């Protein structure tokens with residue numbers, strides 16, 4: 001199977017936050033990631049692993065950090081050399097963003113319909129003003145022009161993301177909607193710029209599981225309908241299993257394993273990925289009557305990370321070579337692992353893992 005064309009290419013991304021009176025925070029070290037056309041790509045890892053920093057580096061939203069990469073391109077354009085003005089036209093129109101906390105991301109004093117209409121006006125040529133002072137005053141004093149093309153598009157988008165009675169709800173303010181509805185508004189707002197990519201940073205973490213499942217299914221369908229690729233940031237491998245075509249597993253600023261979701265779930269090869277899988281009931285490699293396992297310990301401080309594999313102090317199979325720089329091994333063309341153990345005894349370890357996991361089903 002050939003992969004669709006890459007939209008976003010990242011090679012050797014490193015992000016460091018300088019600190020005046022102490023060691024720098026090495027938030028991200030050497031991350032490679034490719035987002036292909038039409039795919040939903042999960043970026044997964046525990047808190048502090050560098051997922052959000054990676055996402056913000058793509059959009060050049062890290063004023064206080066040093067960002068380097070041997071490649072960071074969107075549709076072959078080098079994002080690292082874009083001016084702030086050029087990046088402003090990339091954000092929203094080319095790469096949209098959905099944040100976890102919709103209450104702080106949305107404007108509390110503007111109706112949700114107007115917030116989406118504003119994005120439509122900003123990114124598409126509706127012939128309407130994008131907001132002079134008098135325009136803004138008119139909007140707040142006299143209300144929104146409900147006959148405008150941007151308002152109509154806003155209502156249409158709200159309807160598409162599953163807000164019932166969208167033409168009425170469009171006139172409501174964020175606090176009048178439930179958490180799930182606000183996340184749907186954020187999805188509509190991201191789609192309003194007609195982007196090629198949406199970066200969704202923990203978009204359903206604050207929601208209960210049934211609402212989460214509905215919204216993720218909706219996001220997946222909308223991406224197919226709108227032909228948008230998604231980088232979905234989550235700490236939850238269950239979400240990845242339900243939603244993503246491909247997954248990159250991060251730990252303490254580095255990629256540990258990545259590949260097609262089916263491959264990662266049926267043949268997890270990095271001890272960290274195995275630990276993540278064992279901590280969720282549906283995919284645990286251990287029998288149902290045993291206790292679910294979590295990997296003991298915590299991630300190293302990014303100001304004082306040991307050399308070599310950052311997982312080695314928690315890893316059940318660590319050995320001397322793990323203090324050397326992380327290697328990269330291809331298990332297949334679509335499955336990569338960064339682990340010294342893979343080279344140590346590949347035949348025995350991997351083939352036995354394949355036998356253990358072959359009965360596990362992965363949800364479509």
Ligand SMILES: Nc1ncnc2c1ncn2[C@@H]1O[C@H](COP(=O)(O)OP(=O)(O)OP(=O)(O)O)[C@@H](O)[C@H]1O
Nearest residue numbers: 017025027046047048049050051052053054235302
């Ligand atoms: N502005 C900043 N200044 C200094 N350190 C930062 C800054 N922003 C993030 N970091 C550090 O960078 C590391 C990675 O943070 P990041 O937010 O990317 O993690 P994450 O994987 O997204 O975690 P979470 O799931 O909790 O959001 C963390 O150690 C964090 O404390």
